Amino acid sequence: MGYVPHTEQDRAEMLATIGADSIETLFQDIPSEFQLDRPLNIPHSLDEYGLYRYLGSLAALNEDSGKLTCFLGAGSYDHYIPASVGTALSRGEFLTSYTPYQPELSQGYLQTIYEFQSMICAIYGMDVANASMYDAATALAEAAFLAHAATDRKKVVASKGIHPHYRQVVRTMCWAGGLDYVEVGPDEAPSLDGAACFLFQYPDFFGIIRDARAWTKAAHDAGALAISCSDPIAMGALKPPGEYGVDIVVGEGQPLGSPMGFGGPCLGLFTVKEKFVRRIPGRVVGITKDMDGKRGFVMTLRTREQDIRREKATSNICTNQALIALAATVYMTAVGKTGLRQVSEGCIRNAHYLADRLTHIPGLRLKYPDEKFAFEFVLELPKPAAAIRDVLMQKGILAGLPLDEHYSGMDNCLLVCATEVRTKEEMDRYAEALREVSA
Amino acid sequence: MGYVPHTEQDRAEMLATIGADSIETLFQDIPSEFQLDRPLNIPHSLDEYGLYRYLGSLAALNEDSGKLTCFLGAGSYDHYIPASVGTALSRGEFLTSYTPYQPELSQGYLQTIYEFQSMICAIYGMDVANASMYDAATALAEAAFLAHAATDRKKVVASKGIHPHYRQVVRTMCWAGGLDYVEVGPDEAPSLDGAACFLFQYPDFFGIIRDARAWTKAAHDAGALAISCSDPIAMGALKPPGEYGVDIVVGEGQPLGSPMGFGGPCLGLFTVKEKFVRRIPGRVVGITKDMDGKRGFVMTLRTREQDIRREKATSNICTNQALIALAATVYMTAVGKTGLRQVSEGCIRNAHYLADRLTHIPGLRLKYPDEKFAFEFVLELPKPAAAIRDVLMQKGILAGLPLDEHYSGMDNCLLVCATEVRTKEEMDRYAEALREVSA
Amino acid sequence: MSDFPLIFEKGRAGRIGAMIPRTDVPDSPIADLIAAENVREPAALPEVDELETIRHFTNLSRRTYGIDVGIYPLGSCTMKYNPRINEKTAALPGFAGVHPMQPEETAQGAIRLLVELQNIMAEISGFSHASAQPSAGAAGEHLCLMMIKAYHTERGDIGRTVILVPDSAHGTNPASAARCGYSVRSVATDAHGNTDLNALSEQLGPDVAGMMLTNPNTLGLFERNIRQITDMVHKAGGMTFCDGANMNALVGIARPGDMGFDCMHLNLHKTFSTPHGGGGPGCGMIGCHDNLAPYMPTPLATEKDGHYFLNADRPKSVGRVHSFHGNFLLAVRALTYVLAYGHDLLPDVARYAVLNANYVQARLHDVFPPAFDRYCMHECVLTGEPLKQKTGVRVLDVSKRLIDYGCHPMTNYFPLIVHEAMMIEPTETENKEWIDRLCDALLAIAKEAETEPEMVKGAPYTAVVRRMDEATAARSLNLRWKQPQPASCD
Amino acid sequence: MSDFPLIFEKGRAGRIGAMIPRTDVPDSPIADLIAAENVREPAALPEVDELETIRHFTNLSRRTYGIDVGIYPLGSCTMKYNPRINEKTAALPGFAGVHPMQPEETAQGAIRLLVELQNIMAEISGFSHASAQPSAGAAGEHLCLMMIKAYHTERGDIGRTVILVPDSAHGTNPASAARCGYSVRSVATDAHGNTDLNALSEQLGPDVAGMMLTNPNTLGLFERNIRQITDMVHKAGGMTFCDGANMNALVGIARPGDMGFDCMHLNLHKTFSTPHGGGGPGCGMIGCHDNLAPYMPTPLATEKDGHYFLNADRPKSVGRVHSFHGNFLLAVRALTYVLAYGHDLLPDVARYAVLNANYVQARLHDVFPPAFDRYCMHECVLTGEPLKQKTGVRVLDVSKRLIDYGCHPMTNYFPLIVHEAMMIEPTETENKEWIDRLCDALLAIAKEAETEPEMVKGAPYTAVVRRMDEATAARSLNLRWKQPQPASCD
Ligand SMILES: Cc1ncc(COP(=O)(O)O)c(C=O)c1O
Ligand SMILES: Cc1ncc(COP(=O)(O)O)c(C=O)c1O
Secondary structure, three states, X not given: OOOOOOOHHHHHHHHHHHOOOOHHHHOOOOOXXXXXXXXXXXXXXXXXXXXXXXXXHHHOOEOOOOOXXXXXXXXXXXXXXXXXXXXXXXXXXXXXXXXXXXXXXXXXXXXXXXXXXXXXXXXXXOOEEOOOXXXXXXXXXXXXXXXXXXXXXXXXXXXXXXXXXXXXXHHHXXXXXXXXXXXXXXXXXXXXXXXXXXXXXXXXOOOEOOOHHHHXXXXXXXXXXXXXXXXXXXXXXXXXXXXXXXXXXXXXXXXXXXXOHHXXXXXXXXXXXXXXXXXXXXXXXXXXEEOOOOEEEEEEOHHHOHHHHHHHOOOOOOOOOHHHHHHHHHHHHHXXXXXXXXHHHHHHXXXXXXXXXXXXOOOOEEOOOOOOEOOEXXXXXXXXXXXXXXXXXXXXXXXXXXXXOOOOOOOOEEEEEOOOOOOHHHHXXXXXXXXXXXX | OOOOOOOHHXXXXXXXXXXXXXXXXXXXXXXXXXXXXXOOOOOEOOOHHHHHHHHHHHHOXXXXXXXXXXXXXXXXXXXXXXXXXXXXHOOHHHHOOOOOXXXXXXXXXXXXXXXXXXHHHHHHOOOEEOOOEOOHHHHHHHHHHHHHHXXXXXXXXXXXXXXXXXXXXXHXXXXXXXXXXXXXXXXXXXXXXXXXXXXXXXXXXXXXXXXXXXXXXXXXXXXXXXXXXXXXXXXXXEOOHHHHOOOEEEEEOOOOOOOOHHHOOOOEEEEEOHHHHHHOOOOOEEEEXXXXXXXXXXXXXXXXXXXXXXXXXXXXXXXXXXXXXXXXXXXXXXXXXXXHHHHHHHHHHHHHHHHHHHHOOOOOXXXXXXXXXXXXXXXXXXXXXXXXXHHHHHOOEEOOEEOOOOOOXXXXXXXXXXXXXXXXXXXXHHHHHHHHHHO | OOOOOOHHHOOOOOOOOOOOOOOOOOOOOHXXXXXXXXXXXXXXXXXXXXXXHHHHHHHHHHOOOOOOOOOOOEOOOOOOOOOHHHHHHHOOHHHHOOOOXXXXXXXXXXXXXXXXXXXXXXXXXXXXXXXXXXXXXXXHHHHHHHHHHHHHHHOOOOOOOEEEEEOOOOOHHHHHHHHOOOXXXXXXXXXXXXXXXXXXXXXXXXXXXXEEEEOOOOOOOOOOOHHHHHHHHHHOOOEEEEEEOOHHHOOOOEOXXXXXXXXXXXXXXXXXXXXXOOOOOOOOOEEEOOOOHHHOOOOEEEXXXXXXXXXXXXXXXXXXXXXXXXXXXXXHHHHHHHHHHHHHHHHHHHHHHHHHHHHHHHHHOOOOOEOOOOOXXXXXXXXXXXXXHHHOOOHHHHHHHHHHOOOOOOEXXXXXOOXXXXXXXXXXXXXXXXXXXXXXXXXXXXXXXXXXXXXXXXXXXXXXXXXXXXXXXXXXXXXXXXXXXXXXXX | OOXXXXXXXXXXXXXXXXXOOOOOOOOOOHHHHHOHHHEOOOOOOOOOOHHHHHHHHHHHHHOOOOOOOOOOOEOOOOOOOOOHHHHHHHOOXXXXXXXXXXXXXXXXXXXXXXXXXXXXXXXXXXXXXXXXXXXOHHHHHHHHHHHHHHHHHHOOOOOOOEEEEEOOOOOHHHHHHHHOOOEEXXXXXXOOOOEOHHHHHHHOOOOEEEEEEEOOOOOOOOOOOXXXXXXXXXXXXXXXXXXXXXXXXOOOOEOHHHOOOOEEEEOOOOOOOOOXXXXXXXXXXEEEOOOOHHHOOOOEEEEEOOEEEEEOOOOOOOOOOOOOOXXXXXXXXXXXXXXXXXXXXXXXXXXXXXXXXXXXXXHHOOOOOEOOOOOOOOOEEEEOHHHHHHHOOXXXXXXXXXXXXXXXXXXXXXXOOOOOEEEEOOOOOOOHHHHHHHHHHHHHHHHHHHHOHHHHHOOOOOOOOOOXXXXXXXXXXXXXXXXXXXXXXX
16 A cells, blocks of 8 residues: 555546556556566565654664764754744645745745745845755855856855865865866965955854954955855854855754754755845745735746746756745744844853863863854864764763864864753763863 | 743733732732742753753653563553654644634534544444543443433442453542442352443453453343443454443543553543433534534533533533544544454454463463453463563563452463564564573 | 535545554464454444545644634633643653553653652642642542542541532532532622622531632632631531632742642643643642541652652552543643743743733723622633623624634633623733734624624634534434435335 | 734744753853954844744644645646655654764664665666765756766766757756756657657757756656667767656656666655655755766765765765755655555555546546647646637636635646646545546636636635735845834934
């Protein structure tokens, strides 16, 4: 059976209506050489109980944030998720609807997207947000392509202060799309001659609050677009890039109400200043009225999109991350104006407390002691970071990200994160464990 | 805050409308001697994340059916629960509605109750079901009181083949309500002179398929009502008590789609033959029409109920187990006619396989080898059952219920259950472990 | 639109909506295992696919109104927000997957949870002992009466056959008393909405086993003379039981256990937000002082030296009142809820519940006057009598019309002693806008009653059905679906 | 009824809808930690309480139609039942709580899941390698084109700048090609609804990097000449990509990898039932043969001697296409789904999907004739042209009217080459009654079009809104809520 409802009788009646004698007949267009004459070499079917048991056995092979105390951030964060998020997401009407092409039947969902766009704009201090991109990495790449289209320039300059994975994705996309991709050091003043854009992360991958204003000015002085990738939780307390005149702000929306999920689904946030509204990739929902004059919501600016413009579309994206955007909408509603600030401050306070505790351990110090940071920081250890990380793992502590794999010359560096859910006791335990290991 | 939404401004505006200067004023009717002048001696508030962490830490102190392989039944069963049950129960409209006193706003819920009544009648072969009782134990007590009202007799005779806990409850309720409660052995031909009813369990507590027809005849011959307590899953394969002429059939509905939950919430099933319809306790939903002639559902026969009849009501029950009845309704819909049979047969087959395996172990035997059983059986061991149970627990096997606590002279007896979710491999492992222990 | 089909009117023979676990033991014919004569024809359950199952119940839920949809101001029901975190904690496998009869050492978390909840609830209600065994309020009432009965019986005080119940009491009170073998005598209410002390003293006597009293009472008013009342009953040799359905007015503010009550029940499904679920399950936790403690039900979750166990060694106990340990997963929800408030915040529940109710009373005062004109507690009881006099529109009509305004109606015609009673309990979790919406709607309906009374009497117009013919439902009973009979052939 | 309020139109300053975790470290002013000039004014998010949050989204969901409500026959979308067990497995803490960069030894279950899914999907599609990194179909297309590009580039075959795309193709195909730096040439469809071989051979040449082909194509028809097509492209030095959006017609029956395709993408959110979620997230898993394998994205989940790891040692790879490992929790759902069918049942998906589509085509044949009159595969493409000629009623009107019959409309006006296209994909999980309901409704609407065309053109009448003014939406853009400006004072 699986999930096929047909009885023998159904099948017979339907075949009779069709006038075919068997289901096989209906496949007659498939040349017989291509018709499989053997069962697929995949496992036998399981019943529902067996499915849960089997998937549960795979899940049990992982250490998760319920078993480990997580000090690892680096683009995926262990934050508090209000139960209301799950309640909204479990509503079957949301879960099982398609892209709202028939607005009359999707007013509810469309409204949530409009609200999402509004909230993301508020967080980034920007004018226009789309309905979502896949993730921060592809959002960043899309931003580069937007800059290319807007400036008619091909050079994409990216700061190494951007998440190494995101840079890999942008590099890949630029290569494919025929853009020239260049990187500059995380604290370098970029040379932007002839550049379409300058991409940076704020706060950057090391948690450092860089001078977004200066970088934006540098980009604008060179006729390039300033593009920032910014964590939305950090924006609860930090001045948003929009206030510094950044042209495009993208970000990863997972921290807004979604679990880490081994890195996916993610949520690409994408916002622009007003003047780029008709160049924005992806779906956008706007307000209008129905024929009786009642307020309603529709997808709009459709002529940018691939189903209408085909190869001339602003992007190829179709399916996006709608349900994760909905999670973010519920999250931002639930925590609201006050709560986002509290979460943000909670992360910052915890991270600073932790940094303080850790740097009191002999032999440990901050790699960038003169920089202000938000809720991640680079810790320099007396030994290779990966080894220390592995020892702490035995004690149930996920200590952070060893940076050697991602940055040369950072063998003893560990990227450490503390979100608002970490307790003093957990951080003290971390410090204690680290003291023992590094002694 | 907790869940109170009021801002300072709300409070001020509302007090102004009321014309009171503070909230304290509104409590002026409470004599000051009774106004608490200290904080309650209960813990400090936790935030949501802390709540989940704390409750999670309590949950982690239990061994659950995910960690143990469960061969314990005895009135609470580890069955397969289709995911669709959780989906329906999570619908906020069901979860957060009250008893459907306003039928116009509760047509959906009322219809599910009507469907529940219909399905329970089908399972038991009975004419009328109510919307639920608390649990099997109180349903059995209610049945005794119905019999008392219908026969004007005071003697309640119960078979010891009934779950010991249920009997304790019935005894308690009879004592309070002035009925005389008597027990007879599980295989005794009861003497029912002057009895209002004979209560028995079918299949009984030991899993034995007793002769319900004979007992029913005996009751009727004595002018007493025959009242059976029957597991609804067993009814997937076994002839239902209704077919034997039983007057009232009650049962525990937990196996129909609810988890064991340390024994609660339960679901009391209650069905009667047509002639007792106006004596049935609790709520009943019926079909009617609205003023436009459209089919609709309402609570009916309200004049039996306490809110109308007060001390003359058929019962004092008000809040019942509605949501658990809904779970059962979804369960019975999902498994349906074919599936209930399959579940029932699966339990029976597994239990018989297991009994066969276990009785091949030297020194182990069935306590009642001549009786047919459904999916529980009594195993006689060479040593005290509790000790053996404890050893198997170390191996992650919940071996069953030692009967010595509940029946004198059954020191070495273990009540063993196998439901449809047990696999051959699990049962073989159980047999292996038991062989080692009893060697 | 045609009728929404019953699940039995959907599907087709052979369909199935779930993947039943496949057993992997030998496939012996079932008749060989349990004897052919014991085997039945399959029960006539629905035969629908899984998607149809989901759709059926999804659509039925869309034909149902819950707190999640809008305000639900049913008086005496405490329809407050049901926090979703409670559902998450109750679903933890470490609670949901525990067998009630597994060895206590393997259920320490569950028993400890019960002990902690008992301690907290005892402290909140002012008692020294508590039990979560009763499944609902009525079961809690009945249990307390049994404990009272056992108490008198043990003292040999056996002539006490009467329970006093105010005329304003909820129907479960007299019904529980009757089920406990007592006869019921009604006590009148005075001009202020309190128990009439003269009437009480007339009813008291050596045959009185005890009194059941709701406080605040079902008029939403605090029994100002509560000290006198409990004293009078005690002096007459009776015991006092507090119906705690209205505890939402008092949590953290005052405790029935301090007021001379010997025992009480709490509706965890009201005050402590475990959801009503369309009528249940609930949890009718009871509390009592030392004098009644020996009679509490068995087993009792108990802590000793950090070890938790179910104490069944209770020789004087009335016995067991539940198959296992009560509606345990509701206890999980209640503990989650109460810890979200803690000692620091819990009084806010009562404070804002009372504020909201008085705000409603004040806003509606001129059109729907209160039955007794004083500050109310967590709910107000108003009367639609003036409106009926003026317009012929009854509160039932007002309620039905409220549906068209997107609000769930209040409780009507209870308590029985108030004419055209409108019992409104907003609870503390409704914000001012929702309460204003309710009040605005009621005032608008009162206006409509003057100008278009027939329109109001025909309401509702926007629900999935119009008003129901309840008389026909009771007269020609249709309580279950029956397979349509094939037409006979001659 | 007034407009349903925006969340910004609810609430009040100071309200909050969640209990933010309280930190227990010293409460230093934030400006001391991150410097005052970095501190912002709080973002203007809503200020509503928790109950209002729940109500807002509950009510919005009630204003939304999903598969759970009724049939959703959108062609090209495969709106099949989304089993709830998939949601349960994806929610397991052992999946949901895993960090993407935690050490591989601590994520063996997650990596193994990816490997198992890769193996299964490769086998189903007839390839030897697979990756779940792309987030959706378009991303999968783009990735495959990048792999093709890398392949040509490595061989020094650099003059290939064109991708061929049938005129019936989905818009993502040309758009993905463009984003990959290719120009697009369109290939015509022949009189049978297949790729026109003559047109194809005219378009082929040394500048062609490859061809993107949907099979069954977007007309719901199997490309009968698939062997010739792929041969022709290969002979011209091009590579062949299969758009797998229509794989629901083939699972367990036939495999694109056997038909001469070099690579393909699968929409796990279509064929493998991970829910659409209102537009995403999806998973555009790709498969390829050995020749393209070196170019697959990095890292690649890999098994070696029972140990699972993320292989990043892939020197020829096009690189990374996702921040981490793709939409992992969708992979969990897809694996759960496909194991529910297994090798024994999976062909039924295609068999009954095709049966249902042909049944629809047969039932509607006389009124809405198929664009090409042959057996269709999993969906049928019909035309409303005759109806429009006769009555002036367009398929858009028919679709809107379908809403009043309680069905979600089909896809309209796609593929572009069919006039008044009606693309209907019932999927295998719709039972006969629902399909009949859809067909009955369409036939009834066709009748209405003859008798009351204006009424049909005015539909829908029963949805929460009437037809939308989309032109105004695009002209006077209102894409986010702005704080109402206080009226100025002079
Ligand atoms: C005042 C009062 N007492 C008792 C009860 C009975 O409680 P339950 O329905 O939980 O049995 C109620 C319930 O409505 C009530 O309002
Ligand atoms: C034929 C076809 N190709 C490609 C796509 C794009 O897939 P996605 O929306 O997952 O990017 C679609 C989606 O509708 C489609 O129907």
